[in-house]
Amino acid sequence: MAIIKLSAIERRRLSAFVTCLVIAVFAWLFTSLSNPYRYTVKQVITFRNAPLRRAFHPLQSDTIDAVVQGTGWQMLVNKMNDEQRPVSIDLHTLDNKSFIVLNTQLKQINLAKDLNHQIIAFTPDTLFFDFSNRMTKRVPVQLVSKINYQKQFAQSDNVKIQPDYVTISGPAEVLARINSWKTDSVKLTGVNESYSSRVALLPAREGNLDILPKTVIVNIPIDEFTEKTMEIPVRLINNHNYYDVKVFPQKVKVTFTTSLTNYPDASEDDFEAVADLDKWRINGYNALPVKITRLPSYGKVVKIEPQNIDFIVKK
Missing domain, CATH: 2.170.120.30 (RNA Polymerase Alpha Subunit; Chain A, domain 2)
Structure with missing residues (x-):
């Protein structure tokens, strides 16, 4: 196999050429990624300001495609990161409508975002909802806990939860499946005294459910x-x-x-x-x-x- 032998001057010229080529490629890449682009990302929908007198059920998925304006660097990061970022949708107009036009809330949604990472449009741009009569139901609170006690210590009496019932409101068919409501998990290690604290209730996974109150006081006697x-x-x-x-x-x-x-x-x-x-x-x-x-x-x-x-x- 033939071996090309280069003189010292030719090797220096080749090294300089390769260095310039690499610098040129990086400069072109940096310039290209600094330019603005439009790209699509998946985003999760969350709801706020739900109507008080109407129970609703979304007729589409809880994720939507958002067309985003950003730099090439931001697009590259989004492609590498699959985490779905929530978009909060205001539902106050559902009191007299059965749909929400997302593009009318773009300004409000973008206020919480980076100025260089703005949403241009949504697909679909309209969310439709099914409505039914809103009902209420009282269910007992269920404490979720994982407690590790110090040696010779243990729970000495019944757990007291105040209030021990919560009121949930929403569609009748959803309420029929709910017989209790869980708290956030209380995790304690090496416990040697009674526990008393305010504990949050788990949030509703359905956007058309309201839970009152949002927190309870939990007392666990330990002796x-x-x-x-x-x-x-x-x-x-x-x-x-x-x-x-x-x-x-x-x-x-x-x-x-x-x-x-x-x-x-x-x-x-x-x-x-x-x-x-x-x-x-x-x-x-x-x-x-x-x-x-x-x-x-x-x-x-x-x-x-x-x-x-x-x-x-x-x-």
Whole structure:
């Protein structure tokens, strides 16, 4: 294979030529990308100022094509970035119309945008809506939470939400599918004290739904837990034939966890321990297992001594 040998002067001339060519290409590219262009981007629609007396349902997709005026650099960035930027559409004219002409709101929409990144037009340029009678419904608030407690700490009572119901308004067919409304997720780590805070409700995904109120106050009682042992009498159940049955022992020791706040108030009246005679009558058990069917709220049984009791049946 032939090798072209260049003299030192020729190599310098070639190097200078290549350098000038690269500079010229970059200069041309920079100039071209600095010029204004029109290009199309996908944008998500959001709604505001929804009509108070009319429920509506959009008859088109929640994304539209926007024709944008911008530099070549901005066009290049938009092509590389697929993130859909929301466009807020004002719906106040739907009180007496069934459509919105987007191009009439261009000035208002562009006020929130960069002057060098203005929307020229929309496709489609008109949004149409279907209307139905607006109804209201009260539904309970559902707390969404993920809580990691410090060792020996836990929830000690029911969560309190104020208000515990919210009012939603919108089309009847949409409201029929809604039985509760969730909050934003409450995420806590290493918790060792009660939690109280104002929490936002999840926004409506449908633009034709209104939620009141937008926030609620959430109180989660949290306390330190410890163990306590008590003797609980055993009650016999399912003695259908009214046998004369004697159980041994008549009480069992129950070790359970309880919050420090409730520790002094825990009594045997808070518990129910049962033994099922059907375990003998049907299954032939020689000893009856003891089951705790009632205990203080948020307490947990650690152990029962003994777990099984003896019995004598006199027919």
